[in-house]
Amino acid sequence: MSELTIRDLHVSVETEQGNKKILKGVDLTIKSNEIHAVMGPNGSGKSTLAYTLAGHPKYHVEGGSIELDGEDVLEMSVDERARAGLFLAMQYPVEIPGVTVTNFLRTAKTAIDGEAPAIRSWVKDVRESMQNLRMDKSFAERNVNEGFSGGEKKRHEILQLELLKPRFAVLDETDSGLDVDALKVVSEGVNRAKESTGLGLLLITHYTRILRYISPDFVHVFVDGRVAEEGGAELADRLENEGYDRFLTGTNVG
Amino acid sequence: MSVPVTSAKPRTEAPLDHSKIGSAQHSAGGLGLSPVQTRSERFAAYEVERFQPARPTDAEWKYTPLAKVEPLTAGELDGGSYEYESQVQGGASVSWIARDDARIGTAGTPEDRASANAWSSFERALAIEIEGEDAAATVARRAMGGTARAAHLVIEAAPNSRGVVVLENTGGALLAENLEIIVGDAAELTVISLHEWEDDAIHLASHFTSIGRQGHLKHVSVTLGGDVVRVNPTARLGAERGEVELYGLYFADAGQHIEHQVFVNHDAPHTTSTVTYKGALQGDGAHTVWIGDVLIGRNGTGTESYEQNRNLLLSDGARADSVPNLEIETGDIVGAGHASASGRFDDEQLFYLQARGIPEDEARRLVVRGFLGEVVQKIGVPEIEERLDAAIEAELAVTP
Numbered sequence: 001m002s003e004l005t006i007r008d009l010h011v012s013v014e015t016e017q018g019n020k021k022i023l024k025g026v027d028l029t030i031k032s033n034e035i036h037a038v039m040g041p042n043g044s045g046k047s048t049l050a051y052t053l054a055g056h057p058k059y060h061v062e063g064g065s066i067e068l069d070g071e072d073v074l075e076m077s078v079d080e081r082a083r084a085g086l087f088l089a090m091q092y093p094v095e096i097p098g099v100t101v102t103n104f105l106r107t108a109k110t111a112i113d114g115e116a117p118a119i120r121s122w123v124k125d126v127r128e129s130m131q132n133l134r135m136d137k138s139f140a141e142r143n144v145n146e147g148f149s150g151g152e153k154k155r156h157e158i159l160q161l162e163l164l165k166p167r168f169a170v171l172d173e174t175d176s177g178l179d180v181d182a183l184k185v186v187s188e189g190v191n192r193a194k195e196s197t198g199l200g201l202l203l204i205t206h207y208t209r210i211l212r213y214i215s216p217d218f219v220h221v222f223v224d225g226r227v228a229e230e231g232g233a234e235l236a237d238r239l240e241n242e243g244y245d246r247f248l249t250g251t252n253v254g
Numbered sequence: 255m256s257v258p259v260t261s262a263k264p265r266t267e268a269p270l271d272h273s274k275i276g277s278a279q280h281s282a283g284g285l286g287l288s289p290v291q292t293r294s295e296r297f298a299a300y301e302v303e304r305f306q307p308a309r310p311t312d313a314e315w316k317y318t319p320l321a322k323v324e325p326l327t328a329g330e331l332d333g334g335s336y337e338y339e340s341q342v343q344g345g346a347s348v349s350w351i352a353r354d355d356a357r358i359g360t361a362g363t364p365e366d367r368a369s370a371n372a373w374s375s376f377e378r379a380l381a382i383e384i385e386g387e388d389a390a391a392t393v394a395r396r397a398m399g400g401t402a403r404a405a406h407l408v409i410e411a412a413p414n415s416r417g418v419v420v421l422e423n424t425g426g427a428l429l430a431e432n433l434e435i436i437v438g439d440a441a442e443l444t445v446i447s448l449h450e451w452e453d454d455a456i457h458l459a460s461h462f463t464s465i466g467r468q469g470h471l472k473h474v475s476v477t478l479g480g481d482v483v484r485v486n487p488t489a490r491l492g493a494e495r496g497e498v499e500l501y502g503l504y505f506a507d508a509g510q511h512i513e514h515q516v517f518v519n520h521d522a523p524h525t526t527s528t529v530t531y532k533g534a535l536q537g538d539g540a541h542t543v544w545i546g547d548v549l550i551g552r553n554g555t556g557t558e559s560y561e562q563n564r565n566l567l568l569s570d571g572a573r574a575d576s577v578p579n580l581e582i583e584t585g586d587i588v589g590a591g592h593a594s595a596s597g598r599f600d601d602e603q604l605f606y607l608q609a610r611g612i613p614e615d616e617a618r619r620l621v622v623r624g625f626l627g628e629v630v631q632k633i634g635v636p637e638i639e640e641r642l643d644a645a646i647e648a649e650l651a652v653t654p
Contacts, residue, residue, distance in 0.1 A: 054609050057601070082611035090609075094602045098624025098631075107620060108610035143624070160610065 002069050002085070002167045004030045004200060009064035011045075011052050022048040024225035025064070030168060030200040037203045037211060037236060040222030041244040046204045047091065049222075050172040053202075054088040055081050068168070083112055085167030089157040089174050096144040101156065102126075104144045105163060112164050129162045133189050150177035158189040169193070170202045175210035187213030208240040223247045293517055293547045293581060298363040302374040305367040314366045317543040317575055319511055322482050326368045326430040326458050331404035333375035339394045345386030346417060348393060350378045357381070357408050361434035362462025362488055369460040369486075372430035375404035382409045382419050384443060389417035398427040405431035409445060413438035413466065418635060421447045427455040427480075432462065435473070439466035439493070445473050446638060450645070451480035461487040465496035465525075474633055477504040477512045478645055484513040491518070491525035491554075500529045502544075503629040503642070505649045506572070508537025517547045518561070520554035529561035532629050534622055536652075538571035545575075550582045550590060558588040565596035566625050568618070619650050 011023035022045045030036050038046050052059045053066065055078040066073040068084055076084060096104065105126060110116045117125075130139060133155045145153055154174055161169055171190065175183055191214060193199060203214060211233070219235040220227045221244075228247050229235065296314075299305065308315045308327040320327070340348040351357075358379060364370035382391050393407075409419050415438065437443050451457060457480055465471055477483045489498045504512045518527045533542045544563040565574035578592040599618065607617035623646060630642050 054605075056605055077614070078605060078608035079611050079613050079617075082609055088609055090606070094600070094606045096603055096606070096621060096624055098627040099620055104607075104610075104620075107612055107616070108607075111611035111613065111616070164610065 002032045002200065004086075004168045005065075005067045007065045007067075009049075009052070009066065010062040011048055012060050012062055013048060014058055014060070019060070021062070022225055023052070026225070026227060028202075028220065028227070030202055032167065032200050033194070033198045034218065035194070035201045035203060035214060035216045036218045036220060037205060037216035038220050038222055039205060039208070039236065039239060040228075041248065042206065044222040045225040046206075046222050047172055050088055050170045050202075050204055053081075053086060053170055054078060079111070082166075083114075087161055087164060087166035087169040089154075089161055089169060089171045091172045091174075091176065093145045093153050093157060095146045097146055099144050100141055101144055102140045105160065108160065108164060125163060129159050129189075132162075132192065133159055134185050135159065151179070151182040154178060154182070154186055155189075158186050158193075162189060162193045165193075165197050166199055168200045168202070170204065172204045173206065174203075175205055175207065183210060184213060190214055208236045211236050221247060293549050293579070294519060294551070296365050298365045299370060300359070300363060300373050302367060302370040305370050308367050314515065317545075318484060318513060319482055322456060322511075323368065323458055323484075325402040325428060326456065327371060328367075329402050331371055331375040331402050331430060333377045333404040335378055336395065336403070336405070337397055338380065339396070341392045342390070344389040344417070345384065345415065346389035346391035346419075347383045348391055349381055351381040351408065352378060355379065355381070355408070357410060357436060358406070358434065361436050361464040362432075362460070362490070364432065364460060365488075366460070366486075368430040368458040369432055372404040372406065372432050376406040379406035379408050382407070384409070384411040384415050384417035384419065384441075387416050389415060390419075391417070392420040392422065394422040394424070396422075396425045398423075398425060398429055400426050400428055402428045403430070405429060407431065407433040408436070409433065409443070410436045411438055411441040411443040411469075414440045416442045418444040419446070420635070420638065421445070423447075423449050423451055423457070424479075425455075426452045427457050429456070430458045432460050435461060435463040435471065437463065437465045437469035437471045437496075440468040441466065442470045443472070444634065445471065446633060446635065447473075447475050447485065448638075449475070449477040449480055449483050449485070451483065453479065453481060455480040456482045457484070458482075459485045461485065463487065463489040463498065465489065465491050465493065465498060467493040468495045469493070470497045472499045472501070472632075472634075474501045474503070474629075475514065476502075476642065478649060480510070480512075482511045482513075484511075484515075486515040486517070488517040489519070489527065490521055491527065492521045494522050495524045496522065497526040498528075499632070500527070500531075501629050501632050502531035502533070503626055504531075504533040504542060505626070505646065506533065506535045506537075506540040506542050507649070507652065508571075509539040511541045511543075513543040515545045515547075516561070518549070518559065520548070520550045520557040520559060522553055524556040525554065526558045527561070528559075530629060530632070531563045532565070532626055533574065534566045534568060534626060534649075535572035535574055536568040536649075538569075540572040541575075542573075543575045544577070544594075546578045546592065548580050548590065548592065550580075550584060550587055552583045555584055555586040556588055557584075557590065559590045560592070562593040564594070564625075566622060567596065567598050568622065619647070622646070622650055
């Protein structure tokens with residue numbers, strides 16, 4: 001049983017207009033086997049939370065703490081966080097020209113495990129996961145994210161989630177840009193990963209659509225850099241019907 | 255990967271007098287002189303005396319450290335034979351040929367003073383002949399020494415032949431040379447020129463190529479070692495349906511100057527050219543220069559052409575100059591394009607790889623290997639590809 005604890009987190013981001021405060025005191029605790037959905041209107045700080053957890057250099061932690069089973073995550077470099085068991089499925093994965101998916105996956109797996117995977121079982125695992133995500137075999141020989149469609153990029157992120165077996169995964173708007181079929185395939189992949197490893201999930205989304213396929217245990221509504229309301233899956237249903245309007249009155253969200 | 259730090263700009267030439275072409279290279283700067291309008295009108299001659307001394311204002315010397323190469327542009331050159339090792343396979347042969355051999359001078363004429371100096375000085379030329387279907391030749395030069403030297407090579411692929419020629423250059427050198435590549439009708443030739451010189455080597459090379467009807471040349475220039483290395487490949491597509499692929503891969507360390515002036519001349523209908531040069535720079539004073547000229551002449555109807563240069567700057571204090579030029583004299587072409595980008599290491603790529611547990615230094619290596627790997631993959635000779643991967647790995651292991 002693992003626990004990821006975020007306490008009173010304050011984060012600012014570098015913009016062309018200077019430093020901008022985005023997160024203004026976030027508290028969140030996620031345990032193994034739990035699914036937490038973070039929802040909220042654009043600009044509420046959802047993606048900032050995701051990138052801060054992963055350690056993107058653009059985001060500055062001004063206060064608060066992030067701990068993984070008592071260890072200080074904020075002290076860790078980006079790669080140390082990944083090796084400690086954190087995973088971020090990105091909204092906009094970047095292209096790495098000249099690096100094949102096969103090479104990339106094996107390099108990442110070796111880095112995470114601290115040793116190269118046994119070739120035969122690894123090749124089999126990769127092939128199975130790709131089949132499950134309805135990815136063509138030729139995919140393995142393509143360069144990472146180069147010329148991938150939106151849906152292919154997201155499948156590739158979830159493929160990594162399945163193969164790298166993190167303790168906690170943050171999915172940053174994984175549902176955006178996916179048609180219904182792709183959304184189903186990707187969601188099945190996430191559920192499979194949770195089933196097999198018992199990882200804890202933080203699902204960041206604007207829409208409730210993906211929650212039909214991945215059912216959350218907890219829902220947190222982000223407004224203006226804070227958690228404005230928390231509840232169970234029923235809160236998502238309410239948002240589906242009402243939208244974010246009732247949270248926005250009186251606040252000034254650009 | 256591309257915040258351009260050097261810009262692509264339209265061609266600028268040192269002014270030369272058209273009326274004097276063929277008599278002697280005219281000095282620049284006088285009143286009433288008009289600039290050379292097309293690349294093909296640049297002064298060319300075999301005799302070194304007909305060239306003016308190399309000056310920093312000359313288009314062909316503008317970026318080159320002239321003081322370092324002076325022994326080759328202005329000094330006396332030893333044109334005698336040198337030691338080489340060769341391995342041949344199938345219908346390939348390597349031998350010395352006389353200066354008056356009919357093939358010499360068929361692929362091109364020197365366009366700069368060092369090239370003409372080498373041409374005027376060499377005593378015998380080394381000829382590599384390719385015949386039959388699966389010919390292969392490797393010529394290794396490992397002891398060219400520190401004396402200023404001239405060399406001349408001829409590679410001839412017989413009509414309908416298919417072969418691979420590898421030129422390996424290691425050790426020290428102070429060398430000016432010309433290489434003529436003659437690709438016969440419907441021949442398919444790969445020439446791989448590896449420059450892995452010692453740190454103090456100075457090498458100025460001009461590669462001239464003539465390509466027969468439906469002939470195909472793949473030319474790869476790889477430069478990893480040397481103080482100043484300048485390789486200028488010129489390919490004239492003067493017969494119908496000729497095709498040329500010119501690839502370059504280079505890695506410049508602190509203080510190293512690596513330069514390529516590439517010229518493709520589409521001078522017959524339905525010819526095709528692809529030019530891809532990629533380089534990495536690391537360390538203070540690492541300098542690379544790429545000038546890519548493509549000329550689609552009036553005879554070049556149906557031409558298909560694309561040239562690109564990409565540079566990856568891995569540290570501060572490195573400089574990449576990149577100048578693509580395209581001249582088109584006929585409207586009837588299939589396509590012509592060019593691109594140039596020189597940029598710093600992409601932090602978002604680094605973040606993505608690190609977010610997958612890969613440590614920073616390994617992530618950087620992965621990105622650089624991937625960047626240069628695109629050219630390595632074009633070589634098509636597995637042993638050389640593997641060796642280059644290892645050589646790039648070794649370059650990256652040196653901390654800037």
